Every structure is written in structure tokens, then in C-alpha cells.
Amino acid sequence: MTPDQNERTTLDQNDKDVLAAEYVLGTLDSEDRANVEMLLALDPDFAATVAKWERRLGELSALVESVDPPNDTWEWIKVRIAGVQPSGQMWLPGVNDPPPPPPAPVVAEASPASAEAAAASATVAASATDDAPADVAALKRSVSRWRGLAAVGALAAATAAAFFVARDVRPDLLPANMRPVPKVVEKEVVRTVEVPSPKMAEYVAVLQKDGGPPAFLVTLDMEKHALSARMVGAPAEAGKNYQLWLTSSASPEPQSLGIVGEGEFTVRRNLAAYDGPTLSHATFMISLEPAGGSATGKPSGPPMFTGRLMQLTPPAFPSQTP
Amino acid sequence: MSAPVELVWLLAAVAKGDEEAFERLYAATSAKLYGVALRILRRPDLADEVLQETYLKIWRSAGDFNPRLATPITWMVAIARNGALDLARKKRETSIEDEPQAIETAAEERDPLAAREMTDDLKRLLGCMGSLEEDHRRVLLLAYYNGWSRQQLATKFEKPVNTIKTWLHRGLIQIRECLGA
Numbered sequence: 001m002t003p004d005q006n007e008r009t010t011l012d013q014n015d016k017d018v019l020a021a022e023y024v025l026g027t028l029d030s031e032d033r034a035n036v037e038m039l040l041a042l043d044p045d046f047a048a049t050v051a052k053w054e055r056r057l058g059e060l061s062a063l064v065e066s067v068d069p070p071n072d073t074w075e076w077i078k079v080r081i082a083g084v085q086p087s088g089q090m091w092l093p094g095v096n097d098p099p100p101p102p103p104a105p106v107v108a109e110a111s112p113a114s115a116e117a118a119a120a121s122a123t124v125a126a127s128a129t130d131d132a133p134a135d136v137a138a139l140k141r142s143v144s145r146w147r148g149l150a151a152v153g154a155l156a157a158a159t160a161a162a163f164f165v166a167r168d169v170r171p172d173l174l175p176a177n178m179r180p181v182p183k184v185v186e187k188e189v190v191r192t193v194e195v196p197s198p199k200m201a202e203y204v205a206v207l208q209k210d211g212g213p214p215a216f217l218v219t220l221d222m223e224k225h226a227l228s229a230r231m232v233g234a235p236a237e238a239g240k241n242y243q244l245w246l247t248s249s250a251s252p253e254p255q256s257l258g259i260v261g262e263g264e265f266t267v268r269r270n271l272a273a274y275d276g277p278t279l280s281h282a283t284f285m286i287s288l289e290p291a292g293g294s295a296t297g298k299p300s301g302p303p304m305f306t307g308r309l310m311q312l313t314p315p316a317f318p319s320q321t322p
Numbered sequence: 323m324s325a326p327v328e329l330v331w332l333l334a335a336v337a338k339g340d341e342e343a344f345e346r347l348y349a350a351t352s353a354k355l356y357g358v359a360l361r362i363l364r365r366p367d368l369a370d371e372v373l374q375e376t377y378l379k380i381w382r383s384a385g386d387f388n389p390r391l392a393t394p395i396t397w398m399v400a401i402a403r404n405g406a407l408d409l410a411r412k413k414r415e416t417s418i419e420d421e422p423q424a425i426e427t428a429a430e431e432r433d434p435l436a437a438r439e440m441t442d443d444l445k446r447l448l449g450c451m452g453s454l455e456e457d458h459r460r461v462l463l464l465a466y467y468n469g470w471s472r473q474q475l476a477t478k479f480e481k482p483v484n485t486i487k488t489w490l491h492r493g494l495i496q497i498r499e500c501l502g503a
Contacts, residue, residue: 014495017498018491018494018495021494021498022490022491022494024400025462025465025466025490025494026362026403026407026465026466026469026470026471027465027470027471027472027475027486027490028471028472029411029471029472029473030408030411030412033407033408033411048391051388051391051392052391054392054396054397054399054400055391055392055393055396056447056497056498056501057447057466058392058393058395058396058397058399058400059396059441059443059444059447060444060447060463060466060467061354061358061395061396061399061403062395062440062441062444063444063467064354064357064358064361064467065357065361066353066354066356066357067353067356067357067360068352068353068356069352069353069356069369069370069373070366070370073352073356073370073373073374074345074348074352076374077348077374077377077378077381078341078345080374080378081341081344081377081378081381084378084381084382085339085382086336086337086338086339086381086382086383086384086385087337087382087383087384087385087386281341308341308342
């Protein structure tokens with residue numbers, strides 16, 4: 001770093017600073033806003049200046065009254081994000097490597113490696129409050145919690161994958177209490193031996209409570225519109241049944257997919273009413289119901305276990321694969 | 323509203339494509355962002371449109387959030403306000419004359435400084451606002467909360483646009499110096 005880089009108070013810089021502030025405040029007309037947006041894309045220093053003003057003035061939003069948006073807004077957003085990939089991993093202090101530039105100091109004050117870093121630590125220092133150390137500690141805790149959640153997710157996915165490899169490829173590898181026991185529980189149920197195809201299940205949902213161990217596994221064969229549910233970790237409840245439900249953007253009200261019994265595969269083949277996108281973005285839930293299932297057609301209480309489908313295999317294998 | 327730190331990890335999960343985290347983020351923040359957009363646009367249909375675009379952008383670019391440069395709320399509010407301001411400029415660049423009374427009422431009917439939960443940063447900012455000349459403070463607050471342009475402020479205050487521009491610049495520079503960053 002050269003001393004020059006700290007001299008940020010030239011007239012030009014001041015003009016830019018005021019322009020950034022007015023942009024954030026919102027007083028520019030549409031032509032000036034468009035010019036600023038172009039400058040934002042071209043000039044990282046200017047973008048940092050805008051970010052600073054957003055931080056400064058954004059505190060004012062705490063005084064704006066919250067208003068509940070229309071109920072269907074979220075449904076529209078869900079539909080619109082389908083198939084859109086987020087940009088990727090967020091940079092968190094001391095957690096993952098920073099994007100270059102700026103080089104990331106692990107401790108901000110220790111080695112500001114660029115003007116941006118110096119400006120950033122100035123912001124941090126200026127906004128330091130009595131509870132700042134607690135914030136940092138809480139952030140670290142939340143980060144390790146996130147890592148823990150990711151690990152649980154990976155474990156669950158791995159468990160599910162292992163389970164389906166075992167079921168579809170080598171059933172004899174399963175412990176006795178997890179082996180498929182073909183048993184009719186509803187008229188749509190068929191023997192599981194008819195269901196497996198040579199390939200692994202494409203989609204699986206691991207139904208859990210609060211990130212706990214897998215309680216139910218749901219797989220979906222998109223081609224056949226067939227669903228299979230299996231109780232793997234939920235405790236048996238005397239005189240009660242677990243019932244499987246589906247909600248989706250198309251049907252926000254839970255739709256019953258039937259009872260999932262202990263030691264059974266519950267296979268449903270009447271899912272033609274749901275199209276692929278609906279199913280692949282659906283949430284599956286399990287509720288505990290009186291024996292025989294909910295009498296009202298709705299879950300009697302909040303879901304005990306929930307999960308969403310994840311894709312275990314690529315949508316299509318390369319054609320040159322032998 | 324969830325604590326900032328919970329929102330940080332929700333954003334981190336969203337950046338990895340976690341739809342459930344996205345839903346929780348929406349549940350925790352959408353009423354605030356909708357309130358912000360509605361206050362600027364004063365039309366539920368337009369605020370709804372902005373809210374959808376805002377969350378699409380949050381979904382796509384959660385990975386760009388930098389906890390050292392912003393809090394989750396100031397970052398998300400900035401996205402919502404930018405969407406609302408862009409739309410407001412397009413929809414009613416010159417329409418303040420059409421309904422000056424409505425805007426006047428919207429501006430005055432609720433005291434935005436009513437007691438709420440205040441962070442230390444907000445208290446400091448409001449302290450700085452309090453040290454401004456009254457007109458300078460009023461143009462800043464009306465611009466921030468109602469999204470008024472220089473032209474709209476000039477109409478409201480019955481002053482030339484250049485006067486408003488001077489007030490804005492003086493107020494903003496004074497805020498910057500008062501906050502000392």
C-alpha cells in the first residue's frame with residue numbers, strides 16, 4: 001500500500017461521494033440514475049462508496065412500518081426462482097477465502113492490504129459498538145452452526161444415497177429391519193419388486209425434524225410418476241399413523257399421499273395429476289394422525305417431519321457413457 | 323425481525339441454493355421490504371412487483387453480500403429501494419403536480435421518528451440528522467422515506483431545484499462528517 005491510496009478526499013472524490021449519496025438517497029432523476037448505475041459497474045471504488053452510503057442511510061429503514069405483502073407474492077417468487085442458480089458461496093470473515101480483490105485480512109486491522117480493505121476496516125471501526133465482540137462471536141457460532149447443518153445435510157444425502165443403492169442394487173446389504181417388506185397398505189400399493197429400475201432413484205427427499213436424523217425417505221420416479229415412502233427413523237406410535245402430505249406452489253394446501261406404515265414401502269403410482277416441475281419443487285411432510293389417517297382431509301397438526309426433493313443423479317448421463 | 327447474525331447465515335445458505343433458507347429469509351424480511359417499497363410507490367401492485375424483483379435479485383446474488391460492508395437488512399433494503407426508485411422515476415417522473423395533496427398527506431401522516439427499536443448505528447445517524455438545519459434534514463428524510471426526486475422536493479418546498487440540490491449536498495456532507503467514516 002502506498003500513502004497515496006489513503007488520500008481519498010480530492011475534490012473529484014468529494015463529488016463522487018455526494019453523487020453516490022444522492023443515488024442512495026434516491027433524489028436523482030432516471031437519467032442520472034442510469035449514469036450512476038453504469039459508473040457502478042465500471043468503478044469498484046465508486047461501488048464501495050455507494051455501499052457505504054447504503055449502510056449509513058439504510059439504518060433509517062428501521063423506522064419504516066412493516067406491511068405484510070400479498071399472500072401470493074411468495075408463490076410467484078418461488079415459481080420465478082425455479083431453475084435460477086444463485087451466484088455461489090458468500091464470503092464470510094475468516095471462513096472461506098475472499099474473492100480477489102481485495103485480499104482478505106483475517107483480522108481487519110492487522111494488515112489492510114488495499115485501499116478498499118482500509119476503507120472497510122474504517123467502516124467497521126466507525127460502526128463498532130459495545131456489543132461488537134459479541135457480534136463477532138455470534139457470527140462465528142452461526143458459521144459453525146451452518147457448517148454443522150451442511151454436514152448433517154451431506155450425511156443425510158449420503159445416507160439416502162446409500163439406502164437406495166442398497167435397495168435398488170443390493171437389497172441383501174440392508175439390515176434386516178430396513179429390508180423392503182412388500183405389504184399392501186392402500187389399493188395403489190404394489191410390490192416394491194416391481195418398482196426398482198436398473199438405475200438409482202433420481203430424486204429423494206429426506207424427511208427430518210429440525211435437521212435431526214432421517215425419519216422418512218421419499219423417492220420419486222419422474223418417468224413413472226411413482227412415489228415410494230419409507231419409514232426409517234421415526235418412532236412407532238401405538239394407535240396412530242404417520243400420514244404423508246405434499247405441498248407445492250400449485251397446491252399450497254397439503255395434499256394427502258396416504259399413510260406410511262411401519263416396515264413398509266408405501267408406493268403411490270397415481271401422481272400423474274402432478275407434473276414434473278411441481279413434484280420436484282414440492283415439499284413433503286409427515287403428520288401424526290389417528291389410526292386410519294386424518295378424517296378431515298387436512299393434517300391434524302403441524303408437520304412432524306419435512307423435506308424437499310433433491311436430485312441424486314444427473315438429469316441425463318452423457319451419451320458416450322458405456 | 324431476526325437478529326442480523328441469523329440473517330447472515332440465512333443469506334449464506336441462500337447463496338448455496340438453499341430454498342428453505344430463502345423461505346425463512348423471506349418470512350423474516352419481506353414485510354419490512356414491502357413496507358419500504360409501498361411507502362415510496364404508494365401502490366400495492368407496484369410494490370408487489372418490486373418485492374418480487376427484489377427477492378429474485380437476493381436469490382441470484384446473495385453471494386455478493388459482504389457482512390463487513392453492510393448488514394443484511396441495509397443490503398436488502400438497498401435492493402428494494404433501488405427497484406422502487408427506478409419504478410417511481412419511470413411511472414411518475416412529472417406526476418407530483420397531479421396529486422400534491424396526496425403526497426403531502428402521505429409524507430406527514432406518520433411520524434417516521436416514532437419510537438421503535440433502535441440500533442446504536444441508527445441512534446447515531448439520527449443524532450447527526452438532529453444537528454442539521456431543519457430544511458436540510460427534511461429534504462433528506464422526505465427523499466429517503468418517500469423517494470422524492472430533487473424536482474419533487476423543489477415543488478414541495480417551493481424552491482428552485484438548485485436550492486434543493488444545495489440543501490441535499492450540505493446535509494449529506496454534514497452527515498458523513500458527523501458519522502466520521
